[in-house]
Amino acid sequence: MNKFKACVVCSILIAALTFVTVNAYAALTPGETYTVVMSKVNSNGSVTDVGSTTALADADGKISFSFSSVPTSPDTFFLVITVKDSLNEVVRRSFVPAPPENGTGQLGANDLSTTQTDMILETLFSAGTDDPIVVAYGLILTRTPGLIDSDIQNIAILGKLAIMNGFETSLTENGVSASQLQTFKEKIVYNQPNKDLSNFTALLKSAVDNPDQASDDMGKAAGMIADIFIDAAIAADIDLSLIQAAHDAAGDVVGTNSEAIVAFAAISDGTSSVIDAAMSSFFIRIGAVKVKTSYTNALNILDASDDQITSFNTAVQTLVTTMEELDKDYSQYFMNPLTMTDEIKTAMNNAYQTAFQTFQGAIADSDANIAQMRTNIVTALNAAYGSSMTVDDLADVGTYRDMDEAEINWPIPQVVAVNKIASIILAGGNLVYDRDAVATDYPVPDNMDWLNMGSGTRTDYEEMGMPASFAALMGMQEDVMIAEHTKWSLWEGGEPTREQQETAKLAYHDNMELITEGLSGTTDGSTPISGEVLKALVKMMEHPELN
Known part of the structure; x- marks a missing residue:
C-alpha cells in the first residue's frame, strides 16, 4: 500500500x-x-x-x-x-x-x-x-x-x-x-x-x-x-x-x-x-x-x-x-x-x-478517389510493363452492383489496398501470393458455385493476362472472399449455436493467417514488404461485418 x-x-x-x-x-x-x-x-x-x-x-x-x-x-x-x-x-x-x-x-x-x-x-x-x-x-x-x-x-x-x-x-x-x-x-x-x-x-x-x-x-x-x-x-x-x-x-x-x-x-x-x-x-x-x-x-x-x-x-x-x-x-x-x-x-x-x-x-469511396485509383493503376502498369493502358480500359474497376443492381463504389479499405500495390509497383517493387496451401486447406464452399464464370473454382488471374502483382492481390482477395463465404454458410440453416460460431470464427482466423503467410514481395525490388503491411492488405480485403 x-x-x-x-x-x-x-x-x-x-x-x-x-x-x-x-x-x-x-x-x-x-x-x-x-x-x-x-x-x-x-x-x-x-x-x-x-x-x-x-x-x-x-x-x-x-x-x-x-x-x-x-x-x-x-x-x-x-x-x-x-x-x-x-x-x-x-x-x-x-x-x-x-x-x-x-x-x-x-x-x-x-x-x-x-x-x-x-x-x-x-x-x-x-x-x-x-x-x-x-x-x-x-x-x-x-x-x-x-x-x-x-x-x-x-x-x-x-x-x-x-x-x-x-x-x-x-x-x-x-x-x-x-x-x-x-x-x-x-x-x-x-x-x-x-x-x-x-x-x-x-x-x-x-x-x-x-x-x-x-x-x-x-x-x-x-x-x-x-x-x-x-x-x-x-x-x-x-x-x-x-x-x-x-x-x-x-x-x-x-x-x-x-x-x-x-x-x-x-x-x-x-x-x-x-x-x-x-x-x-x-x-x-x-x-x-x-x-x-x-x-x-x-x-x-x-x-x-x-x-x-x-x-x-x-x-x-x-x-x-x-x-x-x-x-x-x-x-x-x-x-x-x-x-x-x-x-x-x-x-x-x-x-x-x-x-x-x-x-x-457510408464507407463507400468517392467518385474522385475511384477515378484516382484507376489513374494510379494505369500509371504503375504502364511504367512497369511498358503497356499502353488507358483509364477507359478500367471503367469497370472500382464499382460493383448490389442486390438491387445499383452501382456502388468500392469501400475505402479496398481502394486503399489497390493504391498501395500500385505505389509498390511504381517504385519497382512487387507482390507475390502463393495460394497452394490455402487452396488445399480451404476449398471453395458450395455457396460459391457462381465463382469463376460459374465453375465454382478459384480464378487464375495471371492466366487471364493480369500483371503479376495485381494478380496476386486479386487472388488474395478471392481467397478472403472464399473464407468469408465459408464462415457465412454456417448461418444458411438458421441461427447456429455458440459452439458452432466459435468453431467457424477460429477456422476463419486460421484461414486469414494462412492467407497472410502466403503473401510476400518487395517495396522497391529488394526491400521486403513488412509483415505489418501484408497483414493490413489482407484486412483491407475483408468485408466489415459484426460476426
Missing part, C-alpha cells in the same frame, strides 16, 4: 434513490452519519478491509468522502466501498479498479452498483480469483438493480463458468500465451488513455452526480464494456477475432455445461430475459468496436489519403455515436426486467444492425 500516493476520488458521492425500480434500496437519510469501509479484493477472491471513515448525508441524501492511502494496481486489481448505517447494515456498495501509483479513481454508488458489486464479490469468491475478466463479464450479465439473492448467486455461477471454462480456455487453447492473458487482464483494469474499467466507474459517479442523466450514463457504461475488451486485447497483442471466438465459447458454456444450465434455469424469468438481451447487444457492440479499431489501424499502415481517413473516421464516429444513443435509449428496459419483452429485444437488435448497415454504406 502506497500511502498518500493515490486517492479514490476527492468527492465520491453516494446517491439517494436514482432509479425507479422494483425492490430499490431506500434513500440515505439526510443528516445521518454513515460509516464508509474500503476493502481490497485479494488474489483468491476474498476481501480484506483496509480503511474506514465516516460521512454525513447532506440534504439530498448524498455523502462525500475520500481516502488518501489506498492499494494500487497492478498489485491489487479492485477495491470495494461499502456504506453502512448506524445499525451496521449495508445500504450501498460499489467497486472501483485500484488506481495506479500516483493515480486517482472515481466511483459512484447506487442501487445498481450495489447489486453488481454483490454479484462480483460472490463470483470472485466462489471462483477463488480476482480475475478482471470475470468482473467485466459480471457487469454485462448484471444490468438490473435489486436482484433477489438467488439470482445473484446463479448469475455468479454463470459468470465463473463462462470465463474459466469458456472465454479463457478458448484463448489459451488458440495460442494466447500466459503473458498475453495477464496483460489483457491488467489492461481491463487500467489502460489509459484507452478505455478501461475506470471509465465505467467514472460513469457510475456521473450517474450519481447528475440524476437527470443517470439512465443515459448507465446505458453508456454498459456499452463501453465492448470497447474495454477490444482496447485490452490490442494492448496485449491478442488477435481481435480470437476475442470474439472466446466470447462465443463463453456463451457455449452457458448453454452446454450442466451446472450452468441448472443455474440459468433457476434465474427468474424477467432477469434471464434481461441477461439474454444484454449478451445479444454486447455481441453486436463488440463486433462493431472490432471493425472500428482494426480497419482504422490498417488504413494508416497502408497510407490512406487524408480525405479517405477523414471519411472513414466520420463514418466510424457516426456508428459509435448511434450505438451510444441506442445504449441510452434501451437502458431503461434493463433497469426493470418486466419491460424487457421479446418485441423490445428484437427492436433493439434490429436497431443495432441497422446502424451497422448504415456504416457499411
Whole structure:
C-alpha cells in the first residue's frame, strides 16, 4: 500500500434513490452519519478491509468522502466501498479498479452498483480469483438493480463458468500465451488513455452526480464494456477475432455445461430475459468496436489519403455515436426486467444492425478517389510493363452492383489496398501470393458455385493476362472472399449455436493467417514488404461485418 500516493476520488458521492425500480434500496437519510469501509479484493477472491471513515448525508441524501492511502494496481486489481448505517447494515456498495501509483479513481454508488458489486464479490469468491475478466463479464450479465439473492448467486455461477471454462480456455487453447492473458487482464483494469474499467466507474459517479442523466450514463457504461475488451486485447497483442471466438465459447458454456444450465434455469424469468438481451447487444457492440479499431489501424499502415481517413473516421464516429444513443435509449428496459419483452429485444437488435448497415454504406469511396485509383493503376502498369493502358480500359474497376443492381463504389479499405500495390509497383517493387496451401486447406464452399464464370473454382488471374502483382492481390482477395463465404454458410440453416460460431470464427482466423503467410514481395525490388503491411492488405480485403 502506497500511502498518500493515490486517492479514490476527492468527492465520491453516494446517491439517494436514482432509479425507479422494483425492490430499490431506500434513500440515505439526510443528516445521518454513515460509516464508509474500503476493502481490497485479494488474489483468491476474498476481501480484506483496509480503511474506514465516516460521512454525513447532506440534504439530498448524498455523502462525500475520500481516502488518501489506498492499494494500487497492478498489485491489487479492485477495491470495494461499502456504506453502512448506524445499525451496521449495508445500504450501498460499489467497486472501483485500484488506481495506479500516483493515480486517482472515481466511483459512484447506487442501487445498481450495489447489486453488481454483490454479484462480483460472490463470483470472485466462489471462483477463488480476482480475475478482471470475470468482473467485466459480471457487469454485462448484471444490468438490473435489486436482484433477489438467488439470482445473484446463479448469475455468479454463470459468470465463473463462462470465463474459466469458456472465454479463457478458448484463448489459451488458440495460442494466447500466459503473458498475453495477464496483460489483457491488467489492461481491463487500467489502460489509459484507452478505455478501461475506470471509465465505467467514472460513469457510475456521473450517474450519481447528475440524476437527470443517470439512465443515459448507465446505458453508456454498459456499452463501453465492448470497447474495454477490444482496447485490452490490442494492448496485449491478442488477435481481435480470437476475442470474439472466446466470447462465443463463453456463451457455449452457458448453454452446454450442466451446472450452468441448472443455474440459468433457476434465474427468474424477467432477469434471464434481461441477461439474454444484454449478451445479444454486447455481441453486436463488440463486433462493431472490432471493425472500428482494426480497419482504422490498417488504413494508416497502408497510407490512406487524408480525405479517405477523414471519411472513414466520420463514418466510424457516426456508428459509435448511434450505438451510444441506442445504449441510452434501451437502458431503461434493463433497469426493470418486466419491460424487457421479446418485441423490445428484437427492436433493439434490429436497431443495432441497422446502424451497422448504415456504416457499411457510408464507407463507400468517392467518385474522385475511384477515378484516382484507376489513374494510379494505369500509371504503375504502364511504367512497369511498358503497356499502353488507358483509364477507359478500367471503367469497370472500382464499382460493383448490389442486390438491387445499383452501382456502388468500392469501400475505402479496398481502394486503399489497390493504391498501395500500385505505389509498390511504381517504385519497382512487387507482390507475390502463393495460394497452394490455402487452396488445399480451404476449398471453395458450395455457396460459391457462381465463382469463376460459374465453375465454382478459384480464378487464375495471371492466366487471364493480369500483371503479376495485381494478380496476386486479386487472388488474395478471392481467397478472403472464399473464407468469408465459408464462415457465412454456417448461418444458411438458421441461427447456429455458440459452439458452432466459435468453431467457424477460429477456422476463419486460421484461414486469414494462412492467407497472410502466403503473401510476400518487395517495396522497391529488394526491400521486403513488412509483415505489418501484408497483414493490413489482407484486412483491407475483408468485408466489415459484426460476426
